[in-house]
Amino acid sequence: MTDLTTQEPKTDFLSRPLLASMNIDWEKALYFLILLAAIVTRFWGLGDRVMSHDESLHTQFSYQFFIGDGFSHTPLMHGPFLFHITPIFYWLFGASDFSARAPVALFGIILVAMPYFLRPWLGKVGALVTSFLFLISPFITYYSRYIRHDIYVIVFSMIIFIAIWYYFREKRDAYLWWFAAGMALMFATKEVSFIYVAIFGSFIIVRLLPQIWTAPWLRNNLSKLSSPMLLLLLGLLMVGGGLLGQQLAAPPETAVLPEDPGVFAADPETDAAAQPVTEVSSAVENRLGWVQVVGIFVLSGGLFWMAHRFRPFLKNYGEFDLIILFTTLVLPMISPLLVVIVGGNPQDYTINKCILEGQESMSAFQLFFGRLGNATCWSAFIDSPLFLTAVFLTLTLIVSILVGLWWDRRRWLIAAGIFHIIFIILYTSVFTNFDGWTSGTIGSLGYWLEQQDVARGNQP
Numbered sequence: 388m389t390d391l392t393t394q395e396p397k398t399d400f401l402s403r404p405l406l407a408s409m410n411i412d413w414e415k416a417l418y419f420l421i422l423l424a425a426i427v428t429r430f431w432g433l434g435d436r437v438m439s440h441d442e443s444l445h446t447q448f449s450y451q452f453f454i455g456d457g458f459s460h461t462p463l464m465h466g467p468f469l470f471h472i473t474p475i476f477y478w479l480f481g482a483s484d485f486s487a488r489a490p491v492a493l494f495g496i497i498l499v500a501m502p503y504f505l506r507p508w509l510g511k512v513g514a515l516v517t518s519f520l521f522l523i524s525p526f527i528t529y530y531s532r533y534i535r536h537d538i539y540v541i542v543f544s545m546i547i548f549i550a551i552w553y554y555f556r557e558k559r560d561a562y563l564w565w566f567a568a569g570m571a572l573m574f575a576t577k578e579v580s581f582i583y584v585a586i587f588g589s590f591i592i593v594r595l596l597p598q599i600w601t602a603p604w605l606r607n608n609l610s611k612l613s614s615p616m617l618l619l620l621l622g623l624l625m626v627g628g629g630l631l632g633q634q635l636a637a638p639p640e641t642a643v644l645p646e647d648p649g650v651f652a653a654d655p656e657t658d659a660a661a662q663p664v665t666e667v668s669s670a671v672e673n674r675l676g677w678v679q680v681v682g683i684f685v686l687s688g689g690l691f692w693m694a695h696r697f698r699p700f701l702k703n704y705g706e707f708d709l710i711i712l713f714t715t716l717v718l719p720m721i722s723p724l725l726v727v728i729v730g731g732n733p734q735d736y737t738i739n740k741c742i743l744e745g746q747e748s749m750s751a752f753q754l755f756f757g758r759l760g761n762a763t764c765w766s767a768f769i770d771s772p773l774f775l776t777a778v779f780l781t782l783t784l785i786v787s788i789l790v791g792l793w794w795d796r797r798r799w800l801i802a803a804g805i806f807h808i809i810f811i812i813l814y815t816s817v818f819t820n821f822d823g824w825t826s827g828t829i830g831s832l833g834y835w836l837e838q839q840d841v842a843r844g845n846q847p
Contacts, residue, residue, distance in 0.1 A: 402511075414511055418503060421518050425499040428522070429492035429531045434485030442534045446487045449473035453482065458816045460823040462834035465536050466576040467813045467823065473534070487534050494538045495531020501545050508552060536577040543573035544583045551587065555705050560798060563712065567802040570716055571809035575827070578835045581717075588713050595706035604700045611696045619689035625682025632675040673730035680725050691790065711794045715787040716806050722779040723833035733833030735772035736825070776829055 402412055438446060444464065452458040453474035460467045472490045480486040502509065502517035509517060521527055530537040546569035554562040573580045599605055694701060701707040723733035741764035743749070743757050758764040768774060791799035812818070814827035 414515065417515055418500070418518065421515075421522055422496065422500055425496045425522050428528055429495045430489075433488050433492055433532060434483060436484075436532075438484060438487075439533070442487075445469055445473065445534050446484075449487065450477065450482055452816070453477045457819055459820045460814055460816070460826050460830075462578070462826060462830045465578065466574065466831075467816065467827075468539055468572060468576045469534070469536050471813060471817075472539075488532060491534050491538050492531055494542050495527065498527065498531070498538065498542050498545065501542070501549065504549050505552070507556065540573055540576040540579060540583075543569050543576060544580075547573065547583070547587065551591070551709060554709065558705050558708075560801075563708070563798060563802050564805055566709070566712060567716065567805040568809060570712075571806040571813075574717075574720070574831075575810060575813040578831050581720075581832060581835075584713060584717055588710065591706045591709050591713070595704060595710070598704065598706075599701075602700070604697075608697065608700075612693065615689050615693035615696065617689075618692060619686060622682045622684075622686025622689055625685060626679050627682075629675045629677075629679035629682060632678070633672050636669065636671045636675065676729040679728050683725070687786075695793075708794070708798075711790065712799075712802055715791040715794075715799065716803065718787045719780060719783045720828055720832055722776065722783045723829050723836060725779045725783075726776050726833070727836050729775070731775045732772055732837075733776050733829050734837055736776075737771060738773050739767040739771045741767045780829060 402414065448458060448464065449470050452470055458467065458470050464470070473487055476486045476489050480489065499518050499521045502514040502521065505517070506514045527538070527541075530541075547566055550562045550565040550569060553559070554566065570580075573583065694707075726733040741758055741761065743754070743761065743764075746754055746757070749757060791803060810827065811824055814823040815821050816823055
């Protein structure tokens with residue numbers, strides 16, 4: 388009888404032990420060196436440079452929050468996360484330029500380390516190279532030493548990106564919780580989150596569609612597509628037709644030259660009435676905007692009908708789960724876009740007042756029920772700018788909840804709970820400014836949309 392021998396598995400260079408007693412291989416040693424370099428390049432002389440304009444605003448409002456003066460979110464200053472983490476570092480290390488930039492530097496180091504978690508897809512060498520590129524990137528290094536929102540939102544988007552890939556591979560619920568937390572923190576940091584959602588969402592849809600197209604179950608159930616597809620096409624026609632109609636209805640913008648060639652075209656002394664004014668809120672355009680909004684709901688109904696019919700098959704795709712979470716978590720924050728489409732202003736929170744005869748002598752109880760039963764008061768309330776925004780916000784919230792519960796009651800409630808708890812805590816400044824929830828949910832995208840027709844801050 389001959390002895391059976393097994394050949395020892397070969398290991399690559401990066402897996403060979405550097406110090407066998409400490410189980411440190413070359414890969415871990417290289418990560419250690421990269422992180423050490425990241426610490427040096429992010430923290431060295433961090434407080435030496437004077438504060439720039441943006442930094443001075445961020446440090447000032449953070450300091451006011453730190454000393455107890457409170458913080459009220461405004462879309463002009465982006466998300467509230469920066470104004471919460473900076474006071475924590477003031478509390479730990481004292482208020483200084485160094486401590487103000489320290490959390491940004493810390494997140495810059497975390498970003499350098501994050502490619503480690505992408506080794507299953509990038510490989511060991513690829514992940515190391517990515518970390519090294521993050522280390523030496525001038526852009527990332529600069530914003531890792533500059534108290535702004537940029538490095539925070541990059542880290543949170545990376546958390547979402549990593550959670551997506553791990554969920555594709557393992558389909559463990561824990562990655563959905565990481566996904567929800569990353570989404571909440573990203574939206575509590577900067578409005579660029581909407582662009583990240585568009586990028587990630589497009590990638591997931593492109594990844595899902597070929598899998599569905601080649602699946603045998605689709606060929607066996609093509610007849611179920613006919614009715615939802617008709618609704619889908621109707622919605623597309625309404626959205627496209629309304630948009631095209633708005634473009635045709637809008638008056639052309641023409642330049643008006645001054646009669647006197649010696650007068651500059653933008654002379655403030657010229658008659659303002661001579662300047663052309665585009666009527667963007669005309670009645671025709673507003674009606675066509677409503678056609679678009681109804682078309683969006685019809686289109687969404689067709690998509691949901693299709694998903695409902697194929698739900699037994701779609702539940703096997705991780706991409707479908709993430710599309711549902713993306714949609715239901717973000718949908719209420721899209722409501723300002725619907726308001727803008729129909730000609731409203733999501734930044735206008737005013738409510739029309741209704742004055743009743745003899746209300747000076749009424750109690751609060753009498754005044755409330757007097758207005759409640761008054762048709763004129765109802766008409767004034769419905770015409771209020773805030774009413775339109777409230778209607779769209781309520782509708783999108785209801786749709787989000789219903790779709791989430793339809794998808795998976797337990798998992799959606801946990802994911803939505805994680806998202807909204809983080810969102811509410813940060814936007815209300817730890818429950819000291821409840822108006823922050825409104826400004827975060829509506830104002831963030833509303834303010835960004837308002838700036839699209841002109842330069843930022845109404846600059847010329």
